[in-house]
Amino acid sequence: MARPPRLIVCVNERLGSGQRSCVGSGNLDFISRIRQMLSDAALDVPVVERECLGHCEQGPVMRIAPGGRFFTEIDEASLARIVDELRAFGERGDD
């Protein structure tokens, strides 16, 4: 049976480290935006917060699961692509 898609988002903030992090790169705003976009598109996709997805220098980072690709250096255009891929993922399922 196909597993439903979910969106994994990084909420890591490397306070005081001087290193790049997803929160430091604005991911909280992008997470709010994508939640709204998913709602507007009537896509019932859980948004799951994680502390780090291992691509900190390329943040902000999100990933479609299960088995979906990483989206790095998220911007407004990325959000629309993520919504499109989640819609397609839900239609084809996880084979």
Ligand code: FES
């Ligand atoms: S801080 Fe987001 S991937 Fe590590």
